Every structure is written in structure tokens, then in C-alpha cells.
Amino acid sequence: MPSTETSELSPVAPPKSTSRSRWRSMGVLVVLAAAIIVLLSQGILHSLNYFETVDQALHQRALLGTRVFRIEGVVKPGTITRTSSGASFVLTGPKDHEVFVDAHGSPPQLFQSDIPVVVVGHFTSPTSLDFDGSQILVKHTATYIAAHPHRVKAPNRTTR
Amino acid sequence: MIKQLSQRLLGPVTLLLLVLTFWLGLWVTPPDRIQGNLVRMLYVHPAVAWVALYVSFGTATIASVLYLWKRTRSGTLDRVAHCAMEVSVVFIVLTLITGSIWGRPTWGVWWAWDARLTSTAILGVLAIGYLALRRANDDPVLRARRSAVFAIVSAINVPIIHFSVQWWKTLHQGATVFTSNRQLLVHGSMAWTLLLSFLGFTLLFFWLLRARYRLEVLREETQRATLDLALEMRQREGAR
Numbered sequence: 001m002p003s004t005e006t007s008e009l010s011p012v013a014p015p016k017s018t019s020r021s022r023w024r025s026m027g028v029l030v031v032l033a034a035a036i037i038v039l040l041s042q043g044i045l046h047s048l049n050y051f052e053t054v055d056q057a058l059h060q061r062a063l064l065g066t067r068v069f070r071i072e073g074v075v076k077p078g079t080i081t082r083t084s085s086g087a088s089f090v091l092t093g094p095k096d097h098e099v100f101v102d103a104h105g106s107p108p109q110l111f112q113s114d115i116p117v118v119v120v121g122h123f124t125s126p127t128s129l130d131f132d133g134s135q136i137l138v139k140h141t142a143t144y145i146a147a148h149p150h151r152v153k154a155p156n157r158t159t160r
Numbered sequence: 161m162i163k164q165l166s167q168r169l170l171g172p173v174t175l176l177l178l179v180l181t182f183w184l185g186l187w188v189t190p191p192d193r194i195q196g197n198l199v200r201m202l203y204v205h206p207a208v209a210w211v212a213l214y215v216s217f218g219t220a221t222i223a224s225v226l227y228l229w230k231r232t233r234s235g236t237l238d239r240v241a242h243c244a245m246e247v248s249v250v251f252i253v254l255t256l257i258t259g260s261i262w263g264r265p266t267w268g269v270w271w272a273w274d275a276r277l278t279s280t281a282i283l284g285v286l287a288i289g290y291l292a293l294r295r296a297n298d299d300p301v302l303r304a305r306r307s308a309v310f311a312i313v314s315a316i317n318v319p320i321i322h323f324s325v326q327w328w329k330t331l332h333q334g335a336t337v338f339t340s341n342r343q344l345l346v347h348g349s350m351a352w353t354l355l356l357s358f359l360g361f362t363l364l365f366f367w368l369l370r371a372r373y374r375l376e377v378l379r380e381e382t383q384r385a386t387l388d389l390a391l392e393m394r395q396r397e398g399a400r
Binding site for chain 2: 140
């Protein structure tokens with residue numbers, strides 16, 4: 001079968017690797033761009049500025065109305081009351097402005113007095129300074145200081 | 161001589177430093193005043209993030225820049241960039257996992273769409289994208305050039321991640337080791353253990369990079385040998 005042998009030995013066109021590579025690269029870039037857009041939209045939707053401080057929230061009080069946002073402040077010492085649905089406390093800002101928070105749901109493990117927290121929720125009415133929280137997030141600082149729970153030990157080795 | 165010695169010692173020294181870090185972090189250092197024993201994540205998460213963002217992504221970026229510069233262009237640099245990026249993916253994923261594990265008991269949530277976390281997730285996508293882009297190209301020269309450009313463009317995200325806690329209001333804490341006015345925020349033995357963890361994980365990166373680089377060289381050699389063998393067999397068939 002000479003015709004078949006001739007066709008097998010005749011040179012074939014080189015594979016279009018560059019063109020195929022280009023299309024595959026374009027495909028990868030498109031998928032990547034889509035993934036980044038999804039992540040960015042999540043970040044922007046949930047706001048890159050994650051919260052408003054107490055002072056900022058009170059400054060924009062009329063604008064915020066009763067819409068849901070995140071408010072940040074420090075839990076005023078001695079104001080935490082455990083309620084049947086969660087906890088209530090007073091949140092203070094750097095300029096000593098205060099907002100009363102009634103939060104539902106169990107607070108995080110580190111929730112305590114004098115700690116910065118972010119509360120998700122809304123003001124109860126367009127003019128009220130009471131905040132109805134649905135979630136408490138603890139915003140810890142970058143300062144790490146050793147605790148000394150066992151510094152003083154009695155002769156019977158109990159801790160005092 | 162020194163090079164050989166350092167290569168031999170890299171693995172054992174890395175292991176020693178990591179064991180020391182975990183021993184100090186788990187048993188010797190005290191609990192934190194506020195976080196209690198949760199503070200022990202401090203000896204893993206920041207160091208892993210440091211390697212992911214600065215050491216490994218930085219290595220990949222520098223190697224890519226040097227590859228694109230005609231004077232220093234070589235296959236070695238492309239290989240280094242590729243291997244560093246692979247290790248970077250591992251460390252970025254570890255950063256996100258360890259951050260989540262730490263975030264759940266401290267913040268109260270596994271994940272928050274704040275600027276630091278979102279930009280770190282984007283870096284992870286970019287690093288995976290770099291590897292996908294490499295696989296999409298058959299021509300080695302084209303592949304090296306395209307991925308080098310992509311790595312450099314992706315590196316723009318690193319300073320965004322670094323400064324995100326200053327530029328925007330985030331749930332993530334501010335700078336961990338030093339404040340902007342160079343004040344150390346971590347005290348006593350906790351600080352030393354933290355610095356040790358940075359050293360240990362950095363050496364772990366170089367150990368992994370070296371291992372991955374050697375594997376890549378072996379893979380290329382095997383590929384070349386297989387091709388040579390196939391050509392030789394083809395030639396023999398033709399001679400017959």
C-alpha cells in the first residue's frame with residue numbers, strides 16, 4: 001500500500017501550542033478575575049470599613065436611622081447584665097459618648113468589661129440611643145501581657 | 161564547604177527551632193491576661209502569615225523581577241519563583257486556617273469580611289492563579305515570562321494586606337509585633353517565643369523551597385531523559 005506509507009511519512013503541521021496556550025491563559029485569567037470580583041464584592045458588601053465607632057455612629061445618627069450596621073466601642077466596666085436572650089451593656093467611644101446595647105445570642109468566650117467589641121445590629125428607633133444587637137464580636141488588641149493567676153501560693157500549695 | 165554545611169544543617173536546625181517554639185509556646189510561656197491560653201496561637205499564626213506574605217511571596221516576586229531583567233534571566237530564577245509560589249500557597253492556606261481557628265474563640269466568628277481577611281483571601285486566589293497560569297502554557301519561555309509578569313502584578317496586593325489594618329477599620333488586630341512607633345506590644349518570654357517562631361517558620365520555608373526546587377530539577381531531568389529515549393527509539397525504528 002504505497003499511498004498509505006507516503007501519507008505517514010509526509011510532514012505534518014506543528015501543533016498550534018502558542019494559540020492554545022493563549023486561550024488557556026485567557027481562560028485562567030477570566031476565572032481568576034471572576035473569583036477576585038466575588039471576593040471583593042463580598043468585602044465591599046460587608047464593608048471594608050468593618051464598623052462605625054460609637055462616636056461616628058452618633059455623629060451619623062440621623063443617617064443611620066434603624067438600618068443594620070456594626071458599631072464598635074469599649075464595654076463600660078460594671079454595666080454588663082446577663083439577660084435571658086444574651087447580654088446588655090453600655091458601649092463607650094473615645095470621646096466618652098455612650099450607647100446602651102441589648103444583644104441577643106451568646107457572647108463570645110472573651111466577652112468581658114473594658115474590652116473593645118463590635119456589635120452587629122441597629123438602633124431601636126430613628127431617634128433612640130438604644131442599640132439592638134444580634135451578634136457580639138470581640139475585637140482584641142495586639143497587646144499581650146502575661147496573666148499571673150498562680151503568683152501567690154499558700155504553704156498548703158493552694159492559690160490565693 | 162560552608163554552603164554544604166548550611167544545606168546539611170538547614171533541616172535539623174529548622175526542626176530544632178520549631179520543636180523549641182512549640183515547647184515554649186505550649187508549656188513554658190504564661191497565658192495572656194485577656195486571652196488566657198488562646199494566646200498560644202500567637203506562636204503559630206503571625207509567623208505563618210509572615211512567611212506566606214513576605215518571605216515566600218517576596219521570594220517569588222524577586223525571582224520573577226530578576227527573570228524579567230535580561231542581565232539576570234535564567235531558568236533557575238523561573239524555577240525558584242515557581243517553587244516559592246507553590247510553598248506560598250501552602251502558607252497562605254495555613255494562614256487562613258490558623259486565623260480562623262484563633263478567630264472563632266476570640267472574635268466569636270470563623271470568618272469576617274474585613275479588609276485584612278478579604279485581601280489575604282485574594283492573595284491566595286492570585287497565588288493559585290499563578291500556578292494555573294503556568295499549567296496553561298506549554299512553551300517554557302512564554303510560560304516563564306507570563307508567570308513572572310503575573311507574580312509582579314499580584315505582589316501589589318502584599319502592601320495592601322500589610323497596611324489594610326491602618327487604612328481601614330478592621331476586626332483583625334493591628335500590627336502584631338511592633339506598633340507604627342516601634343513599640344513592642346508582646347511582653348517577656350512571649351516576645352522571645354514569638355520571635356523564635358518567626359525564625360523557625362522562615363527556615364521551614366527555605367527548607368521546603370530547597371526540597372521543592374530539587375524535586376523540580378529531577379522532574380525536568382526525567383522529562384528530558386524520557387524525551388531523549390523516545391527520540392532514540394524513533395531513530396532506531398527509522399533505521400530498521
